Amino acid sequence: MSLIDARHIDFGHGGQRVLQNVSMSLDKGEIVTIVGPNGSGKSTLLRLLIGALKPQKGTVTRAPGLRIGYVPQKLHIDPTLPITVARFLNLPKPVPAAAASEALRTAGVAGLQRQQMSQLSGGQFQRVLLARAILANPDVLMLDEATQGLDQPGSAAFYRQIAAVRQDLGCAVLMVSHELHVVMSASDRVICLNGHICCEGTPEVVSAAPAYRELFGTGTGGALALYRHEHDHDHGHHHHEAAE
């Protein structure tokens, strides 16, 4: 059975339809990426899947006891709230100090425990969020535009970390992004969303699909191929205007 199964979801607010007849499912261990332009309902879909929103039509079924590690798009911590990295990792459930430091290492930010969350750089902050998500020992890791505010080498490194984490934990990964070339290459399956599902399939299939090219232009197809072939190289310095 799928970890999460969404069937014929409709969602809107203020008379505006955000999602229409969206069906998708997520299986064990796969990396799925949802791409789409701004305002296409990507974050809304993710929030429906974790249960923060209720669909107006259709159903979302989560496997019983499903553990979700959620990395939000942007976590604003009110400056009036003092909190160290160590304390943050212990929310909502206390974890052993050894597990916390292991999770920080896995996420690529070892030894940050005593830092205040407010003093972290953007990249460190996202990695601490990732470490916290890992600590839940998740069945599925969900990332909502997790590399917003990172530069290209930074976000490429972040996604390599995700792939490594998936290897370690064997969890499924569901990502939302508009950074097509970086994200798609790491995915097993890509869902192209624009209020409804335009197309889906392997990265190659989606990037060749007419609906996808209509949304994002044709330039990204080449960029993807480039990435696929130069897997071990540092691809952070390429510029793909069509993807911005």
Place this chain on the structure above:
Amino acid sequence: MLDDFLVRAALAAVGTAVAAGLLGCFVVWRRMAYFGDATAHAAVLGVAMALLFGTSITLGVAVVALCMAVLIHALTGQGVAVDTILGVLAHGALALGLVAVTLVPGQRIDLDAYLFGDVLSVTRSDLAVIWGGGALLMGVLWWHWSAMLTATLNPDLAHAAGINPRRQQLILTVLVAAVVAVAIKVVGALLITALLIIPAASARGFASTPERMAFFAMAIGALSALGGLRLALHFDTQVGPSIICVAVFIFALSMIGRHLPKLQV
């Protein structure tokens, strides 16, 4: 010992300030100050209702504050611009309360006692309500601490961990109403929000974790209560405002303390 009105006043003030200091941290973190104000202002309406129906003041205030709190809680879920509604409700309830109090037949009512508090007249049963209510509040916060903190950080993070952030908010809402009911005797309806937010805001500078901030806020609350009582006795001023004055003084010191290192650079 409890026969001495000063001892009773000190115990009442400290008990209220400690409970308010703890809860005040969440009020500050979640930016609920205006919400606290609205609930506190509604307390005056609660006083009027209690006098009209001949029930205890604490009960009247608790019921009206709770109704106000739940009403606001329901409205905030609807995507309405909340600050305007809070303003309407807060001052509407205050005005209605002030009018209603003068309509109560019979005795002339000393409104000052409800607006600014009258801690020197607390009875043993008032003390029982304050310390019982305070203990209950601490128990509830202790029980929900992690869930509440997670929901405060980010509602979606809470959802993903199986915590319902709306429920946590409702609990906080009810607790604020309870503190209002308890604190009206000590600092009065107009200054309750001050007792909630000033100790917490002062504690921010010294604390590296939420728990330490809560602890410091409680300590600063207690210090303000005792200092304010002392001040009031010495200068023969009203106790409630004196407590807030001491709290503000500590807040000013904490701000100076926070910025000193920067001045030295």
